[in-house]
Amino acid sequence: MSTPAIPATALQLRSLVKKSGQLELSLQSVPVPEPRDDEVLVRVEATPINPSDLALLFGLADMSTAQVSGTAASPVVTATVPEKMMRALTARLDQSLPVGNEGAGVVVKAGASPAAQALLGKMVGIVGGEMYAQYRTMKAVQCLPLPAGTSAAEGASCFVNPLTSLSMTEVMRREGHKALVHTAAASNLGQMLNRICMKDGIALVNIVRKPEQEEILRKLGAKYIVNSSSPSFMEDLTRALIETGATLCFDAIGGGKLAGQVLTCMEAAANANAKEYSRYGSNVHKQVYIYGGLDRSPTELNRSFGMQWGVGGWLLTPFLQKIGFEAAQKLRERVAAELKTTFASHYTREVSLAEALSLDAINVYGKQATGEKYLILPQKGL
Amino acid sequence: MSTPAIPATALQLRSLVKKSGQLELSLQSVPVPEPRDDEVLVRVEATPINPSDLALLFGLADMSTAQVSGTAASPVVTATVPEKMMRALTARLDQSLPVGNEGAGVVVKAGASPAAQALLGKMVGIVGGEMYAQYRTMKAVQCLPLPAGTSAAEGASCFVNPLTSLSMTEVMRREGHKALVHTAAASNLGQMLNRICMKDGIALVNIVRKPEQEEILRKLGAKYIVNSSSPSFMEDLTRALIETGATLCFDAIGGGKLAGQVLTCMEAAANANAKEYSRYGSNVHKQVYIYGGLDRSPTELNRSFGMQWGVGGWLLTPFLQKIGFEAAQKLRERVAAELKTTFASHYTREVSLAEALSLDAINVYGKQATGEKYLILPQKGL
Numbered sequence: 001m002s003t004p005a006i007p008a009t010a011l012q013l014r015s016l017v018k019k020s021g022q023l024e025l026s027l028q029s030v031p032v033p034e035p036r037d038d039e040v041l042v043r044v045e046a047t048p049i050n051p052s053d054l055a056l057l058f059g060l061a062d063m064s065t066a067q068v069s070g071t072a073a074s075p076v077v078t079a080t081v082p083e084k085m086m087r088a089l090t091a092r093l094d095q096s097l098p099v100g101n102e103g104a105g106v107v108v109k110a111g112a113s114p115a116a117q118a119l120l121g122k123m124v125g126i127v128g129g130e131m132y133a134q135y136r137t138m139k140a141v142q143c144l145p146l147p148a149g150t151s152a153a154e155g156a157s158c159f160v161n162p163l164t165s166l167s168m169t170e171v172m173r174r175e176g177h178k179a180l181v182h183t184a185a186a187s188n189l190g191q192m193l194n195r196i197c198m199k200d201g202i203a204l205v206n207i208v209r210k211p212e213q214e215e216i217l218r219k220l221g222a223k224y225i226v227n228s229s230s231p232s233f234m235e236d237l238t239r240a241l242i243e244t245g246a247t248l249c250f251d252a253i254g255g256g257k258l259a260g261q262v263l264t265c266m267e268a269a270a271n272a273n274a275k276e277y278s279r280y281g282s283n284v285h286k287q288v289y290i291y292g293g294l295d296r297s298p299t300e301l302n303r304s305f306g307m308q309w310g311v312g313g314w315l316l317t318p319f320l321q322k323i324g325f326e327a328a329q330k331l332r333e334r335v336a337a338e339l340k341t342t343f344a345s346h347y348t349r350e351v352s353l354a355e356a357l358s359l360d361a362i363n364v365y366g367k368q369a370t371g372e373k374y375l376i377l378p379q380k381g382l
Numbered sequence: 383m384s385t386p387a388i389p390a391t392a393l394q395l396r397s398l399v400k401k402s403g404q405l406e407l408s409l410q411s412v413p414v415p416e417p418r419d420d421e422v423l424v425r426v427e428a429t430p431i432n433p434s435d436l437a438l439l440f441g442l443a444d445m446s447t448a449q450v451s452g453t454a455a456s457p458v459v460t461a462t463v464p465e466k467m468m469r470a471l472t473a474r475l476d477q478s479l480p481v482g483n484e485g486a487g488v489v490v491k492a493g494a495s496p497a498a499q500a501l502l503g504k505m506v507g508i509v510g511g512e513m514y515a516q517y518r519t520m521k522a523v524q525c526l527p528l529p530a531g532t533s534a535a536e537g538a539s540c541f542v543n544p545l546t547s548l549s550m551t552e553v554m555r556r557e558g559h560k561a562l563v564h565t566a567a568a569s570n571l572g573q574m575l576n577r578i579c580m581k582d583g584i585a586l587v588n589i590v591r592k593p594e595q596e597e598i599l600r601k602l603g604a605k606y607i608v609n610s611s612s613p614s615f616m617e618d619l620t621r622a623l624i625e626t627g628a629t630l631c632f633d634a635i636g637g638g639k640l641a642g643q644v645l646t647c648m649e650a651a652a653n654a655n656a657k658e659y660s661r662y663g664s665n666v667h668k669q670v671y672i673y674g675g676l677d678r679s680p681t682e683l684n685r686s687f688g689m690q691w692g693v694g695g696w697l698l699t700p701f702l703q704k705i706g707f708e709a710a711q712k713l714r715e716r717v718a719a720e721l722k723t724t725f726a727s728h729y730t731r732e733v734s735l736a737e738a739l740s741l742d743a744i745n746v747y748g749k750q751a752t753g754e755k756y757l758i759l760p761q762k763g764l
Contacts, residue, residue, distance in 0.1 A: 056661045088686065091656065254685060274473065279438045280697055293685065301681040303636060303672070303695075304470065310694035311683075315662055318690065 006032060006041070006108055010134035011353050011378065015057050016096045017081060017089050023061035025077040025357055026070070028096070032135045037111040039137045040119050045152035047103030047131040048345065049356070049365045049374040050160050051252075051292055057099045059092070060085040063366050068359055075357040100131030100376075104146065104155030108135075116140040123150055125336075127159035132353060134378045144336055156375060157188075157345040162335040164291070164316050165193040166343075168250050169202055170331065171319070175287065179203035179246035181262055183253050184294055185225070186213035188345055188373050190252075194222050195342045203244035207237070207258070216371070228258060234265055241269035249288045250314065255295030259288045259311055260302050267305035281306015289314035294368055347373050352380040388414060388423070388490055388517075393735050393760065395514035397439050398478045399463060399471050405443035407459040407739055408452070410478070414517045419493040421519045422501050427534035429485030429513040430727065431738070431747045431756040432542050433634075433674055439481045441474070442467040445748050450741055457739040482513030482758075486528065486537035490517075498522040505532055507540035507718075514735060516760045526718055538757060539570075539727040544717040546673070546698050547575040548725075550632050551584055552713065553701070557669065561585035561628035563644055565635050566676055567607075568595035570727055570755050572634075576604050577724045585626035589619070589640070598753070610640060616647055623651035631670045632696065637677030641670045641693055642684050649687035663688015671696035676750055729755050734762035 009029045016024045035041045049057075061079040070076035081089065104125045110116040124143035130136055146155040172180055180197065182190055185206030197204040198221060205224040206217050217225050224244060226236040240246075247270075249262045263286050270282035286305060291314040301311065320328040335343050348371065351361055356376050365374040391411045398406045417423045431439075443461040452458035463471065486507045492498040506525035512518055528537040554562055562579065564572055567588035579586040580603060587606040588599050599607050606626060608618040622628075629652075631644045645668050652664035668687060673696040683693065702710040717725050730753065733743055738758050747756040 091653070091660075260680070271473070278473075283700060290685070291689075298642070299681075299683040299685060301683070301693075303675065303681060307673075307695035307697040308700065310692055312692035312694075313685075313689035315689040318665065 006043075006135070008032060012098055012130070012134070013100065013132035013353055013356070014096045015059055015099050017059040017061070017093055019093050021081045021083060021086060023059045023077075023079045023081055025057070027074055027353055027357070030133075033137045035109055035111045035116065035137045038113045038116055038140055039111045040107045040116050040124075040140050040143060041109035041135060041137050042105040042124060042126055042143070043108045044103045044105040044131055044133055044136055044378045046105070046156035046350075047100050047376045047378065048157045048160075048347070049376065050101060050157070051294070051368050052160060053099060053101055054366065054368070056097065058366065059089060063362060066359060066362060068357065073354055075354055077357050077359075077362065098130035098133060100133070101129060102127040102157065102159045103131035103136075104150075104152045104158065105136075106152075107143070111140070113140065119143055119145065122146075123152065123155060125155045125158035132356070132376055132378070134353075144332060146339065147336060150339060152377075153347070153350070153375060154339060154344070158335055158339055158343065160316070161189045161192055161345060162339075162343040163320070163331055165189050165196055166331050166334065167316060167319055168193060169196055169200060170323070170327075171289070171314075172202070172248050174323075175248065177246070177248035177287070179205070179244040179248075181205040181207065181241070181246045181249035183207045183228075183249070183251045183258060183262075184292070185222075186216040186371070187252065191216070191220055192343055192345075194220050199342060203246065205237070205240045205244055205246050207262075228261075234261065237262070237265040238268045238272075241265050242272050245269075247284060247286050251288050251290045252292035253295045254290045254293040255297035255299060257300050257302075259290065259299055260305070262288055263301070263305040263309050263311075267309075278306075281308065283308055285309070287311075291315065345373070347375040350375045350377050350380070352376070353378050355380075388425075390414060392516035394480055394512070394516070395482065395735055395738070396478045397441055397481050399441040399443070399475055401475050403463045403465065403468060405441045405459075405461045405463055407439070409456055409735055409739070412515075415519045417491055417493045417498065417519045420495045420498060420521055420523070421493045422489045422498050422506075422522050422525060423491035424487040424506060424508055424518050424520055424525070425490045426485045426487040426513055426515055426518055426760045428487070428538035428732075429482050429758045429760065430539045430542075430729070431758065432483060432539070433676070433750045434542060435481060435483055436748065436750070438479065440748065441471060445744060448741060448744060450739070455736055457736055459739050459741075459744065480512035480515060482515070483511060484509040484539065484541045485513035485518075486532075486534045486540065487518075488534075489525070493522070495522065501525055501527065504528075505534065505537060507537045509541035514738070514758055514760070516735075526714060528721065529718060532721060534759075535729070535732070535757060536721060536726070540717055540721055540725065542698070543571040543574055543727060544721075544725040545702070545713055547571050547578055548713050548716065549698060549701055550575060551578055551582060552705070552709075553671070553696075554584070554630050556705075557630065559628070559630035559669070561587070561626040561630075563587040563589065563623070563628045563631035565589045565610075565631070565633045565640060565644075566674070568598040568753070569634065573598070573602060574725055574727075576602050581724060585628065587619070587622045587626055587628050589644075610643075616643065619644070619647040620650045620654075623647050624654050627651075629666060629668050633670050633672045634674035635677045636672045636675040637679035637681060639682050639684075641672065641681055642687070644670055645683070645687040645691050645693075649691075660688075663690065665690055667691070669693075673697070727755070729757040732757045732759050732762070734758070735760050737762075
């Protein structure tokens with residue numbers, strides 16, 4: 001396999017929030033680093049824009065104020081960060097930060113170690129930030145070698161969504177629940193979770209907001225789909241919870257009343273067969289993990305669901321650390337093996353680094369709408 | 383010891399919510415039960431009105447509508463249950479329910495078993511409902527024999543508040559936290575928790591709402607007292623959290639923004655020494671357990687505290703079941719040993735069963751105001 005020419009410098013997308021309250025997104029030309037002995041240099045060929053990338057990318061700026069200057073090849077996006085958000089950003093002010101959680105690409109240079117040398121010329125999945133760039137060095141042991149015949153686009157999203165959705169079923173088992181509830185359930189991640197659950201025989205209650213999202217899931221073969229915009233939402237959800245016995249929900253919305261409504265319906269399901277009055281509610285533990293924040297408004301819990309409940313934040317990385325390397329490795333191996341089936345991602349548009357900084361693109365992927373997922377191809381011109 | 387005369391029937395306080403939406407509190411004359419072989423008959427001499435008794439007692443009725451009829455010796459309180467609350471009460475409608483979580487009294491009759499016989503004539507603490515009554519049977523093994531010289535008033539509250547406050551420190555240790563936060567901290571339970579923490583060398587951050595509550599705790603020797611009504615509340619709390627490293631809060635309030643404010647300050651404390659920006663917040667797990675509902679309004683969480691957090695309901699009984707009999711027994715033994723010191727309760731008024739159903743009394747204990755705790759003496763006339 002021929003080694004392609006490696007340039008001395010290459011592009012990297014940067015996000016900067018200035019003390020003045022201005023966000024600035026730009027492409028910087030940075031030196032292509034030399035891999036150390038245990039590292040490889042990956043030519044990044046595809047890297048997705050995940051919801052989990054947006055907080056770092058946009059820095060809590062109000063993107064409706066975004067403007068573009070610079071050139072087509074080197075655009076500069078500016079936007080205003082609302083003053084009340086600035087306090088939360090103290091630690092990142094005036095630092096030009098690289099962005100991008102995960103990606104895939106070809107190992108074009110390798111350090112002296114056998115592990116690094118073994119990856120030369122291979123397509124690998126990588127995770128760890130700074131992926132919106134043309135090149136990135138990575139420890140060899142942290143690369144996930146993709147099965148032969150896997151394209152960069154196919155491998156670009158092999159960590160965040162696959163491991164998150166797979167971990168949801170793992171949490172379910174470890175915490176003693178027997179079925180799952182998921183919100184924003186027609187998302188790329190939600191579709192993946194449906195495929196996992198169907199394959200593994202896990203009952204999954206999908207909560208969506210729109211008829212077209214119901215349709216996406218119905219076509220996929222999902223059995224339990226409830227629409228939170230329906231007047232019969234609470235009854236529909238309770239019925240699905242009685243049937244499935246689901247007492248664990250992963251919630252991508254975060255804000256508003258939804259998490260509390262899920263708990264209320266879980267409690268109603270738990271009490272559906274109870275014969276005796278208990279002033280403290282059922283003795284069934286009901287849990288909602290908030291893993292996203294599509295709705296940034298406060299979470300409102302009316303606590304009409306007894307005393308056996310929990311709501312909490314949930315993040316993939318600490319979970320993987322908690323279960324330990326071996327258990328996490330099993331999850332990663334399953335993802336690699338089923339990358340083109342269970343864990344396939346779909347993108348609505350492929351853009352270059354410069355195109356990712358156009359207002360048109362930002363207006364679409366910034367909305368995090370179901371079915372709108374962008375893939376950056378850092379090697380693509382303009 | 384002479385066995386007192388045992389009547390054939392005796393008084394029991396009852397709470398009834400009718401399908402019509404009316405609450406009715408009354409005293410019923412019920413047969414004094416015969417203890418089985420493994421049971422004893424306790425002449426209940428003192429039983430406290432705890433906040434945890436009020437939900438069952440009042441059945442979510444609006445007590446500002448309360449009226450009293452009947453006679454002085456046999457009053458009948460009626461009040462209206464708001465219509466929106468009726469759904470939550472379905473399981474108890476039209477059932478006349480006994481009330482009262484805990485109490486103390488003398489064993490006046492015992493079943494044939496040696497364990498029961500051994501308790502005859504002894505003062506015991508008992509828990510398990512139906513304590514607002516003149517007599518109650520109890521399994522011998524469930525009675526807590528009180529040290530010689532303990533009065534019924536001293537022993538009446540030896541379960542709910544002592545075990546709850548002591549369990550808070552147990553949860554802290556088991557879940558890996560190093561200090562505690564407590565709200566409504568000048569309550570009877572809060573004072574107890576301060577005494578435990580001082581004795582055991584645990585840092586405790588007390589949150590109160592009023593200067594006179596600060597004063598109660600200051601006199602007790604509490605080190606960290608913050609007032610949530612102060613304009614500098616968030617700064618004061620953050621400073622106390624930095625000093626103590628407290629990442630676990632037990633919250634008796636439940637509603638409003640307080641639980642979220644505590645998490646926000648815990649996150650600020652965790653980040654106080656952080657040097658690198660993390661878009662997901664600190665990696666310190668912050669937990670609030672809601673164990674009461676002094677504010678019945680929704681819990682509002684603005685989620686400005688990263689992703690490593692949890693909020694949940696907390697109840698004593700499931701916790702004791704979870705840690706198992708032996709661990710729970712250790713807690714009970716410590717309570718019995720320190721009943722007159724660490725775990726002493728104080729009452730503002732002692733009332734008979736009939737007096738507990740006067741509007742004056744209801745207006746006071748129904749408010750759950752700090753420092754206003756009532757003790758029912760079921761043997762007291764009128």
